[in-house]
Amino acid sequence: MPRFAANLSMMFTEYAFLDRFKAAADAGFRAVEYLFPYDHPAFEVADRLHAAGLEQALFNMPPGNWAAGERGLAALPGRQDEFRANVAVALDYARALGCPRLHAMAGITAGLDRATAEATYIDNIRFAADLLADAGITVLLEPINSRNMPGYFIAHQHQALDLIDRIDRPNVLVQLDLYHAQIMDGDLTTLIHAMQGRFGHVQIASVPDRHEPDEGELNYPHLYAVLDRLGYDGWIGCEYNPRGQTTAGLGWFAPYRTQA
Ligand SMILES: O=C(O)C(=O)[C@@H](O)CO
Numbered sequence: 001m002p003r004f005a006a007n008l009s010m011m012f013t014e015y016a017f018l019d020r021f022k023a024a025a026d027a028g029f030r031a032v033e034y035l036f037p038y039d040h041p042a043f044e045v046a047d048r049l050h051a052a053g054l055e056q057a058l059f060n061m062p063p064g065n066w067a068a069g070e071r072g073l074a075a076l077p078g079r080q081d082e083f084r085a086n087v088a089v090a091l092d093y094a095r096a097l098g099c100p101r102l103h104a105m106a107g108i109t110a111g112l113d114r115a116t117a118e119a120t121y122i123d124n125i126r127f128a129a130d131l132l133a134d135a136g137i138t139v140l141l142e143p144i145n146s147r148n149m150p151g152y153f154i155a156h157q158h159q160a161l162d163l164i165d166r167i168d169r170p171n172v173l174v175q176l177d178l179y180h181a182q183i184m185d186g187d188l189t190t191l192i193h194a195m196q197g198r199f200g201h202v203q204i205a206s207v208p209d210r211h212e213p214d215e216g217e218l219n220y221p222h223l224y225a226v227l228d229r230l231g232y233d234g235w236i237g238c239e240y241n242p243r244g245q246t247t248a249g250l251g252w253f254a255p256y257r258t259q260a
Pocket residue numbers: 035060103105142144177180203239
């Protein structure tokens with residue numbers, strides 16, 4: 001049975017960020033993920049998470065200057081000190097939230113020397129993996145489609161797998177976002193089988209519009225069954241922009257909602 005985490009950066013945006021935890025729990029979710037918690041002290045986010053009885057499935061390490069267009073630092077030469085300081089910041093939040101997964105965004109590397117970016121990335125992710133291993137945290141690497149994020153360092157699943165082989169740390173896995181994977185790679189049933197054991201988190205949204213997973217070119221119930229058959233029992237993050245009110249679009253979730 002698939003287990004879904006609400007993405008609070010995209011869902012329940014009818015509410016202020018800290019109020020989205022209760023809204024997600026009221027809608028039947030048992031876990032949440034989001035991009036960044038850093039606008040709020042860790043204890044405040046943890047209070048809301050725990051008050052709502054939710055698990056923290058995932059969040060991202062600080063990404064650099066998001067407003068200026070930065071989308072992570074891990075592959076950016078010359079930014080290693082900042083990346084490493086950010087790992088420590090993310091670790092503090094992960095401890096407060098009991099979060100076992102952190103996504104390290106790589107950055108926009110178009111125009112940079114690829115070999116240098118790869119060397120920087122491998123070095124930085126090894127550093128993060130080693131630091132986070134003691135806390136039992138897995139570092140996730142996510143290929144992102146080049147239509148939504150042109151120039152991003154990793155766009156295809158095979159690129160992430162190749163980098164993970166070279167990083168060579170047991171606590172580094174792929175964040176398998178099926179929305180991005182369909183746009184860049186396709187053939188998802190075969191892809192999921194080929195990636196068995198290499199991903200530590202899954203995300204979903206309709207393609208092409210990134211809405212609820214009940215429209216568009218993907219048959220999600222089929223993909224949930226594929227994941228189930230392979231024994232994937234991790235969270236599936238609902239990283240989609242609701243077509244309207246978040247709760248009005250949750251018809252797809254009804255068969256999977258578990259009552260407390
Ligand atoms: O954009 C996505 O997809 C994500 O999962 C975010 O965490 C940004 O990488």
